[in-house]
Amino acid sequence: MLSAAFPQTTSSHLSLNLRNDSLACVSSFSSHCLLPKRFDRRRRSYKLQQWTLNCRLARVKEPPSPNPDTLIKEPHKYFDQVIVKVRSGDGGHGAVLSMPNQSTPSKSQGKHEKEKMRKKSSYKRDFDGSLLLPMGGHGGDVVIYADEGKESLLEFHKKSRHNAKRGGNVAAMGVLTSQLQNGLDAPTLRIPVPLGTVVKRKRGNFLADLARPGDEILVARGGQGGISLIEMPEHRRKRVMALTTNVMRDENDKVLVFGQQGEEVSLELILRVVADVGLIGLPNAGKSTLLAATTLAKPDIADYPFTTLMPNLGRLDGDPSLGAGKYFSEATLADLPGLIEGAHLGKGLGRNFLRHLRRTRLLVHVVDAAAENPVGDYRTVREELRMYNPEYLERPYIVVLNKIDIPEARDRLQSLIQAISRIGRDETPSQSDTSSGYAIEALPGEDDHANVFSSGISDADGNIKEIEDYPRPFAVVGASVLKDIGTEEMLAEIRAALRECRDINTTD
Numbered sequence: 146m147l148s149a150a151f152p153q154t155t156s157s158h159l160s161l162n163l164r165n166d167s168l169a170c171v172s173s174f175s176s177h178c179l180l181p182k183r184f185d186r187r188r189r190s191y192k193l194q195q196w197t198l199n200c201r202l203a204r205v206k207e208p209p210s211p212n213p214d215t216l217i218k219e220p221h222k223y224f225d226q227v228i229v230k231v232r233s234g235d236g237g238h239g240a241v242l243s244m245p246n247q248s249t250p251s252k253s254q255g256k257h258e259k260e261k262m263r264k265k266s267s268y269k270r271d272f273d274g275s276l277l278l279p280m281g282g283h284g285g286d287v288v289i290y291a292d293e294g295k296e297s298l299l300e301f302h303k304k305s306r307h308n309a310k311r312g313g314n315v316a317a318m319g320v321l322t323s324q325l326q327n328g329l330d331a332p333t334l335r336i337p338v339p340l341g342t343v344v345k346r347k348r349g350n351f352l353a354d355l356a357r358p359g360d361e362i363l364v365a366r367g368g369q370g371g372i373s374l375i376e377m378p379e380h381r382r383k384r385v386m387a388l389t390t391n392v393m394r395d396e397n398d399k400v401l402v403f404g405q406q407g408e409e410v411s412l413e414l415i416l417r418v419v420a421d422v423g424l425i426g427l428p429n430a431g432k433s434t435l436l437a438a439t440t441l442a443k444p445d446i447a448d449y450p451f452t453t454l455m456p457n458l459g460r461l462d463g464d465p466s467l468g469a470g471k472y473f474s475e476a477t478l479a480d481l482p483g484l485i486e487g488a489h490l491g492k493g494l495g496r497n498f499l500r501h502l503r504r505t506r507l508l509v510h511v512v513d514a515a516a517e518n519p520v521g522d523y524r525t526v527r528e529e530l531r532m533y534n535p536e537y538l539e540r541p542y543i544v545v546l547n548k549i550d551i552p553e554a555r556d557r558l559q560s561l562i563q564a565i566s567r568i569g570r571d572e573t574p575s576q577s578d579t580s581s582g583y584a585i586e587a588l589p590g591e592d593d594h595a596n597v598f599s600s601g602i603s604d605a606d607g608n609i610k611e612i613e614d615y616p617r618p619f620a621v622v623g624a625s626v627l628k629d630i631g632t633e634e635m636l637a638e639i640r641a642a643l644r645e646c647r648d649i650n651t652t653d
């Protein structure tokens with residue numbers, strides 16, 4: 146159970162423990178938990194005090210796939226997936242106006258007085274001379290955009306409703322004057338999300354993949370402002386209609402004065418980390434320590450599992466030995482939360498985290514070389530990847546045998562390197578293998594699990610492929626990222642593998 150693995154010190158949001166067996170929601174953290182109020186069977190969600198958690202059952206087809214029966218009944222907390230409701234602003238109202246009482250200038254009035262009167266009635270006019278009547282302000286649009294400064298979707302769990310402002314009304318006292326202005330347009334509500342956020346309609350329609358800084362999408366258009374109408378007694382209408390068509394004929398016309406309503410949409414935001422390198426391994430292997438040692442990132446590090454609950458990103462500098470070309474070896478590293486056996490079935494939040502691998506082009510397997518069975522641990526993680534999406538096993542990767550500052554690890558380093566190097570197909574991935582596996586961009590709208598049963602899990606004869614049937618690592622290196630032993634060699638291997646991936650990609 147994940148609950149057993151969570152330490153007391155984890156933040157309050159971890160106190161949620163949601164089981165979705167038999168579509169029942171149970172809390173095992175009784176002292177911390179927000180208790181569910183009721184289950185909405187149609188939406189498969191529970192309304193909690195402030196949060197809506199979606200117990201989505203994975204869509205599955207056939208063994209060895211996870212299916213609703215085989216899914217591990219673990220707490221699911223979608224740190225990187227959230228439903229939000231946005232509402233654009235209503236349009237401001239126009240006004241029902243009457244023409245001011247104006248006496249027609251008599252012949253006896255002087256030129257000066259006539260000019261004064263003309264100025265007084267110099268209403269705003271269109272190019273054809275017709276009167277321009279003021280309009281209500283446009284309601285605020287809602288735009289979601291990718292912002293480099295944002296790291297997670299957590300804030301949307303706390304605040305899931307976002308409303309744009311309504312447009313301003315025409316501020317009129319009922320009489321048309323030349324000073325009348327349009328109602329103020331409401332500002333666009335711009336909602337920042339982390340790079341790599343996929344925006345979908347709640348019912349599944351793909352809208353956008355905000356992968357690059359500045360990518361944005363208009364998700365709700367603000368309502369149009371209402372128009373203004375001139376109210377005139379019947380006998381004077383003819384004259385005014387020569388000036389404008391906006392003359393009120395009967396009471397029903399008043400609906401035109403009201404601003405259009407804004408639209409409300411429910412959206413699903415899904416974060417897929419955009420990184421060149423994905424760090425994977427069992428909890429406590431030292432992934433966060435590796436990230437902190439090689440980049441400026443400051444992930445939480447502790448000697449209990451699941452310290453990392455959100456992918457942390459760090460920027461790896463280029464290789465100085467490459468001179469001007471060093472920038473080509475710069476890369477973003479993502480420290481992904483630890484995988485455990487059964488991750489592909491949802492255990493330890495595994496399915497949530499595994500999807501972050503899809504935009505990486507190199508995997509770095511971090512193995513605790515001081516653990517009881519490092520080779521077994523390595524196999525466990527490979528197996529989880531295979532079960533989740535076998536194409537991840539076609540991706541280039543290197544293995545870092547970490548913690549070699551510990552004597553037991555150091556003593557068996559060579560035998561571990563040999564054992565791990567032997568596991569897998571004796572070739573580097575071919576171009577045909579990589580054409581699908583290395584793709585850094587996901588297909589828009591493609592479901593995360595859509596590839597699980599693609600050709601990768603079985604060979605041409607339909608035989609299930611084992612770990613041994615997938616490529617071997619580019620390199621297996623020993624290091625202690627904590628004590629800075631072998632870090633440079635490890636970085637050199639990561640950069641070399643990255644260059645290799647780039648070369649493969651450019652020849653595709």
Ligand SMILES: Nc1nc2c(ncn2[C@@H]2O[C@H](COP(=O)(O)OP(=O)(O)OP(=O)(O)O)[C@@H](O)[C@H]2O)c(=O)[nH]1
Pocket residue numbers: 426427428429430431432433434435445446447448449450451452453454481482483484547548549550551624625626627628
């Ligand atoms: N002796 C030794 N300890 C290390 C080394 N690298 C990491 N550790 C320790 O191992 C523990 C776990 O390290 P993390 O970096 O949090 O491990 P992780 O893989 O990110 O763990 P999760 O967040 O659970 O996935 C911490 O106490 C680290 O100080 C190392 O090279 N040598």
